[in-house]
Amino acid sequence: MRxxxxxxxxxxxxxxxxxxxxxxxxxxxGDEDGESSxxxxxxxxxxxxxxxxxxxxxxxxxxxxxxxxQEEINGKGEVEINLVIEDxxxxxxxxxxxxxxxxxxxxxxxxxxPTLSTEMNVVGPEADLNxxxxxxxxxxxxxxxxxxxxxxxxxxxxxxxxxxxIDKAIEKYDAKKVxxxxxNDDVFTKSGFDTMKKAAEExxxxxxxxxxxxxxxxxxxxxxxxxxxLKPDLILASALYxxxxxxxxxxxxxxxxVPFVGGNGFNxxxxxxxxxDAANGLIVATPWYGEKEDDKVKEFVGKYEEEYGxxxxxxxxxxxxxxxxxxxxxxxxxxxxxDALRDxxxxxxxxxxxxxxxxxxxEGDVVMDPTVLxxxxxxxxxxx
Amino acid sequence: MLIEQLINGITLGSIYAIVALGFTLVFxxxxxxxxxxxxxxxxxxxIGVVVTSTFKxxxxxxxxxxxxxTAAMGYLLERFAxxxxxxxxxxxxxxxxxxxxxxxILLENLSHHIFGxxxxxxxxxxxxxxxxxxxxxxxxxxxxxxxxxVLLMYALSFWLGKTKxxxxxxxxxxxxxxxxxxxxxxxxxxTMTVIIASAMGGIAGILVGMAFxxxxxxxxxxxxxxxxxxxxxxxxxxxxxxxxxxLILGLAETFVVVYGNSGYKDAIAFAAIIVxxxxxxxxxxxxxxxx
Numbered sequence: 001m002r003x004x005x006x007x008x009x010x011x012x013x014x015x016x017x018x019x020x021x022x023x024x025x026x027x028x029x030g031d032e033d034g035e036s037s038x039x040x041x042x043x044x045x046x047x048x049x050x051x052x053x054x055x056x057x058x059x060x061x062x063x064x065x066x067x068x069x070q071e072e073i074n075g076k077g078e079v080e081i082n083l084v085i086e087d088x089x090x091x092x093x094x095x096x097x098x099x100x101x102x103x104x105x106x107x108x109x110x111x112x113x114p115t116l117s118t119e120m121n122v123v124g125p126e127a128d129l130n131x132x133x134x135x136x137x138x139x140x141x142x143x144x145x146x147x148x149x150x151x152x153x154x155x156x157x158x159x160x161x162x163x164x165x166i167d168k169a170i171e172k173y174d175a176k177k178v179x180x181x182x183x184n185d186d187v188f189t190k191s192g193f194d195t196m197k198k199a200a201e202e203x204x205x206x207x208x209x210x211x212x213x214x215x216x217x218x219x220x221x222x223x224x225x226x227x228x229x230l231k232p233d234l235i236l237a238s239a240l241y242x243x244x245x246x247x248x249x250x251x252x253x254x255x256x257x258v259p260f261v262g263g264n265g266f267n268x269x270x271x272x273x274x275x276x277d278a279a280n281g282l283i284v285a286t287p288w289y290g291e292k293e294d295d296k297v298k299e300f301v302g303k304y305e306e307e308y309g310x311x312x313x314x315x316x317x318x319x320x321x322x323x324x325x326x327x328x329x330x331x332x333x334x335x336x337x338x339d340a341l342r343d344x345x346x347x348x349x350x351x352x353x354x355x356x357x358x359x360x361x362x363e364g365d366v367v368m369d370p371t372v373l374x375x376x377x378x379x380x381x382x383x384x
Numbered sequence: 385m386l387i388e389q390l391i392n393g394i395t396l397g398s399i400y401a402i403v404a405l406g407f408t409l410v411f412x413x414x415x416x417x418x419x420x421x422x423x424x425x426x427x428x429x430x431i432g433v434v435v436t437s438t439f440k441x442x443x444x445x446x447x448x449x450x451x452x453x454t455a456a457m458g459y460l461l462e463r464f465a466x467x468x469x470x471x472x473x474x475x476x477x478x479x480x481x482x483x484x485x486x487x488x489i490l491l492e493n494l495s496h497h498i499f500g501x502x503x504x505x506x507x508x509x510x511x512x513x514x515x516x517x518x519x520x521x522x523x524x525x526x527x528x529x530x531x532x533x534v535l536l537m538y539a540l541s542f543w544l545g546k547t548k549x550x551x552x553x554x555x556x557x558x559x560x561x562x563x564x565x566x567x568x569x570x571x572x573x574x575t576m577t578v579i580i581a582s583a584m585g586g587i588a589g590i591l592v593g594m595a596f597x598x599x600x601x602x603x604x605x606x607x608x609x610x611x612x613x614x615x616x617x618x619x620x621x622x623x624x625x626x627x628x629x630x631l632i633l634g635l636a637e638t639f640v641v642v643y644g645n646s647g648y649k650d651a652i653a654f655a656a657i658i659v660x661x662x663x664x665x666x667x668x669x670x671x672x673x674x675x
Contacts, residue, residue: 052493054602056501184647212647216606218598221392222641222649229385242503246598249505253514253597255521274505 042080043336045326046102048095048113048123051087054216055240057270058115058315059087062137064308065319066112068300069327079327082107088114095119096126103130109336110134110345112322117141118187124151133342137322138315140264141191145364150342152364154322154355158192158263161285161370163199166236168372168383169261169283170203175233177206181223181247182238184212192238192263200236208232213243220247221254228256240265244282245274252278259283259374268313272378283383285370287355288314291380292371300354321353388520389642390635395526395595397634398533402588403607404614404626405536406581412621413557413577419484420461422608423491424582428454428589429599430495433504443510450586458582461487462575471560488604495601503600506593529591536584537627544623553577557621617657619667628668633657 047066050059063085070081084105086098095114102108103126111134114123120139127134128148136144136153140161144153169175178200183189193210200207208230211223224247227235235251237244237260244266251260252275259281260266267284290301290311300320304312312320328351329344330336349359359367374383403425410418428450435446465483469475513524544550555563556573564570592607593599614633618625636653644652664670 052496054501054600056496060501211641212645212649214650216600216602218592218596218600218603219392219396220596221395222389222638223646225385225388225392226642242600245505246503246596249597253512253523270502274503276505276507 040077040080041330041334041336042082043109043330043341044082044084044105044107045323046099046105046108046111046113047083047085048088048098048102048111048115048119049085050090050115050119051085053089053091054242055090055115057242058138061313061315062113062115062319064304065137065312065316066323068304068307068316069320069323073323073327079330081323081327081330084108088116088119090116090119092119092122096122099123099126099134103127103132108132109330109338110326110341112137112319112326114139116188117144117191120144120147120151121187124148127151131342132338133345135322135326135345137318141187142194149346149364152345152360154325154358154366155318156264156285156287156366156368156370158195160366160368161264161287162192162195162261163202164370165261165283165285165372165383166196166199166203169234169259170205172383173233173259175205177208177230177232178234178236179208179227179230179232180210180236180238181227182210182212183215183240183243185214186240188265189238189240189263192265196236196238196261196263205234213239213247215240215243217243218246220250224251224254224256227251228254232258234258235260237261237266238263241268241271241274245271245279248282249275249278257281264314267373268315269311269380270313272375272380277378279375280377282375283372284374285372286314287366287368287370288317289371289373289380289382290317294354296352297354317354321355321358324353325351325358386642389638391520391522391526393635393638394631395529395634396638397631398530399588399592399595399630400607400610400614400634401533401627401630402536402584402591403611404618404630405533405540405623406584406588407611408615408618408621408623408626409540409577409581409584411615413553414466414480414574416466416480416484417612418461418578418581419481419608420465420487420491421484421581421585421611422604422606423488423495424454424457424461424604425585425589425592425607426495426599426601426604427457427491428586429506429593429603430499430504430589431586432590432593433499433506433599436506436508437504443508446508447587447590450590451583454586454589455579455583457491458579459575461582462578466578467571467574488608492601492604499601501601503598506597506599508594511594511597523595525591525594529595532587532591533627533630536587537623540623549573549576613654613657615667617660617667619670622667622669625667625669632660 049062088095115138117139120136124147128150133150138155139153140155140158145151182193262284267286272279333340333344351358361367372383373380406421431450431453432446435441435449465487469479511525514521552568552573555568614629618629636656637649640649640652
């Protein structure tokens with residue numbers, strides 16, 4: 001007992017020393033930096049991204065988009081951004097550790113990320129508490145910017161995207177009966193499902209059945225056979241593209257030929273790569289449309305393809321715009337200061353990026369018009 | 385509709401059964417739960433994807449390549465992760481379990497780097513062949529999977545029960561030292577077992593790729609855990625038990641979706657396993673070693 005007490009005392013002494021030294025470091029170095037010298041505003045932007053693990057494809061797209069934007073922004077010379085990239089592996093604890101590391105580094109003025117809404121739910125409050133502006137580029141679940149004053153996002157929330165796509169699908173196919181399918185072990189797909197269900201109920205659609213699946217599942221035949229027997233006009237699927245593409249493939253093989261309406265995570269060119277022709281008939285609303293007749297968009301797609309050998313998806317596009325928004329705010333703030341950056345971010349209105357015209361509302365949430373797309377003949381087309 | 389679901393359940397169950405056969409073989413002989421089996425299964429699936437999609441090779445070549453690669457992985461697993469821990473003083477009996485967990489993590493991350501994250505489609509024209517019986521669509525792959533699993537089970541039973549190598553294997557399972565005193569080449573027998581079990585994992589991997597058109601670096605984990613549950617259900621180290629257990633789990637999962645809520649799919653399937661184990665703690669076909 002006594003021995004344990006002693007150990008405990010040693011441990012607390014040691015850890016408090018560590019904490020003290022960490023604080024000391026913060027204050028000492030705080031004075032040197034922060035102020036910008038001369039013309040360009042120099043700032044470190046921390047990035048927390050899902051770089052390893054099952055969702056590493058998202059992290060890859062996001063960091064690619066950020067790096068491309070960084071190169072261009074630094075090239076212009078008004079703002080000089082240094083990216084400090086940390087891996088969260090899609091895990092809440094690791095995301096939090098990464099965030100704390102970034103927040104303790106006094107050079108980091110703002111943070112971009114983390115990738116998942118689940119991660120943002122633990123990282124957001126911490127960043128808000130420490131007064132570090134944080135912007136999610138892919139966190140679309142309900143309630144993210146409402147975490148606090150320092151929490152922003154530039155990703156189109158499901159609550160805006162899903163009703164828009166359901167509306168258009170009802171109009172076109174005169175749908176009355178729907179089946180819903182969603183991943184029940186992920187905050188993102190679960191929140192998408194809640195939005196879908198609400199939207200379906202508001203439009204007076206009859207919900208025939210609600211089926212669930214889990215991340216990484218490979219066999220969806222049981223759920224799909226059941227759905228097939230109920231003969232819906234439309235299938236609402238809240239899934240990430242990896243699972244979603246396989247679901248569509250198995251559904252089409254089984255002879256289910258009704259259109260699918262998907263959420264944000266379903267919206268990726270990868271769906272076409274994985275499912276091929278089976279992907280035809282997927283309807284999604286998106287902030288990002290790569291075929292848009294717009295010079296900025298064309299330039300971005302060209303550069304991205306040249307650099308990384310594939311077409312950018314919405315995650316890359318949102319990350320790209322996010323860094324531009326950060327740069328714009330830094331420029332307006334005029335110095336690499338966390339509070340000044342927050343205030344400048346909150347004032348961003350009518351920012352014109354590759355996603356279209358973008359503004360923050362008073363809570364730090366997104367104000368923009370989504371485009372509804374459908375996959376036809378193996379490509380995303382505008383859905384009218 | 386019911387018959388279609390029955391076919392879905394049997395297909396899923398047959399795949400579980402093949403995975404469980406590999407588990408049960410290694411456990412029966414070595415008393416080791418090989419946690420890397422699921423990842424070897426995943427590698428088999430990826431080899432299938434590489435051969436058919438990347439190199440546009442024929443399906444038989446994909447099978448050969450997957451069997452070869454997974455067999456080689458089985459050899460390496462035995463040689464570097466299991467053998468060094470065997471018959472050593474002071475090595476905990478949990479050590480081989482931990483070392484196979486290590487191998488499984490290594491393989492998952494390795495496949496991540498080699499093949500990339502995300503889903504890889506399995507493009508084989510064979511997987512598209514289907515026929516209609518009344519209103520029911522049956523895919524040839526589904527029948528093939530069932531036949532292969534039954535064949536593997538009988539081949540394994542026969543091999544264990546009737547051949548000399550099988551007898552040597554059972555003797556080894558009974559007692560390592562005695563078998564070695566009686567002239568059984570224990571080292572070779574064990575290596576052989578792990579290789580065969582791994583190759584079966586590889587076959588299962590390709591079959592899953594064909595049936596569900598979905599191959600990811602993470603697929604090994606969940607199917608590995610299910611394989612483990614199945615051999616406990618069927619009776620540890622029992623070949624027929626693995627088959628029966630696989631089919632029971634596959635059908636249970638499917639019918640929970642049909643008559644209940646798909647959100648409780650795994651919960652109810654595993655609750656059923658617990659109930660069966662309460663009634664028969666040794667598993668359905670429980671004995672320690674059997675053909």
